[in-house]
Amino acid sequence: MTGYAAALWSLIYGLLGLFWLLGGKGFPFGKNDPQAEMMGSFLSNLNIDFGGPVIAIAGLVGTVVALAMVMTWGRRFPRTLLLSIAWIMSGTLIFVVPDSRIAQNFAYLFLLHFDLLDWRVVNQVYCIVGGFIWGASAIAYFRLTRDACGNCGRNDVDEGSSAKAAAKWGKWFTYLAVIMAFPYGIVRWAWALGIPLGTNDLSMVGNEDNLIAEAILGGLCIGGGFLTLGLIQKWGVIFPRWCLFLAGKQIPIWFVMVPAILMSAIITITGLKLSPQIIFMIMNGSIKHENWGQFVPFLFWLPWGIFLGIAILSYYLKRRGRCKHCGRL
Structure with a gap:
């Protein structure tokens, strides 16, 4: 289930990247985000000419990789390759794309202050959700390929952590x-x-x-x-x-x-x-x-x-x- 969710998430975001590349509005990085540098964004200099194709390609690759982890034809690919891509996707979406506005807006929820919530923040939340989905997909695939229990991750030869x-x-x-x-x-x-x-x-x-x-x-x-x-x-x-x-x-x-x-x-x-x-x-x-x-x-x-x-x-x-x-x- 998590693999299909990762595939759907990647497809949607990849299509967004293609949309931005073709001139669509709403690219949430670089010069379109004047607060990026102040809020510690790692992507404050990302322009649409580079970011658009990268997001579109990453979305396409992510869709294929996510489906490969849950479908039989995916066995043709090396396990290490699929796992590496899955963890890179998860880490990038959770720790690279978002910035300190996530904590800022979370704290301001308790103050009933929503003025700072905009599309750029929504995009970061969507990426964090995608990162967790990819992380769950990587864990599920790792357990599947080592003949471990899909629920707890343990197998017959796994001593585990007491x-x-x-x-x-x-x-x-x-x-x-x-x-x-x-x-x-x-x-x-x-x-x-x-x-x-x-x-x-x-x-x-x-x-x-x-x-x-x-x-x-x-x-x-x-x-x-x-x-x-x-x-x-x-x-x-x-x-x-x-x-x-x-x-x-x-x-x-x-x-x-x-x-x-x-x-x-x-x-x-x-x-x-x-x-x-x-x-x-x-x-x-x-x-x-x-x-x-x-x-x-x-x-x-x-x-x-x-x-x-x-x-x-x-x-x-x-x-x-x-x-x-x-x-x-």
Whole structure:
């Protein structure tokens, strides 16, 4: 199923590339995106003469590769080739195409602020969805070609990762993810309380118009950090007492993993796009003691996203238990 979804996604985006190449409006990169460089886009210099053909060809190749992974004629192609293309598609769509506007618009949803949502952001969301579809397709194909269970990925010769081992190393990555979540949140809460931590721009500190926004933005990070602890706590497996009629029931693994994976991707994307700019600003002296609070906390986002992703993997390995489809443990 995921292979067909990847094929459909690729066909649609490939046709969009052809449309833009033939003069259609809406090419979302390069000079058509004036905010690209400021938001850390890796594609701020991509023009339609190059980008249009690349997207069209990538869409065509992706369609063929996705179908090859699920149809019998695809056995003629080397397994490594198909898997490599699938993972390249997934990584490019999730980590190369989007920029920090994904996190920006996600945060602003809690402020009921939708003015920054435009076609360029919608295109990035579509690409992220495509990246996850391609990632799922790669995993499904990998399992199929190694005679593994399509549900859990284990086979008769696979020893797998024990739940006890995952609990040990996962605990430390969870703690690291929690720590990385705090710097940005602490700075934002300081501004909301009127404390000029890392800034001399008084318009950003204690401003009644910004107070709620800063408090919410800081709260999302700090609250997310504390929620991350659920990956290693009992209340991350069993609904706590205050959940009323759900109290005492086991939390479905997807209920935790879906939002956690999404947040890990958003945080990693933002950190990946902003960190190079911030490091360059530090090296050329643009960031000083009077403005570091506006930039430096974002340097923690890339390791935050990576550590969170590893912690999620540990959570999955601990909770997957015996497979209901193949019976393997």
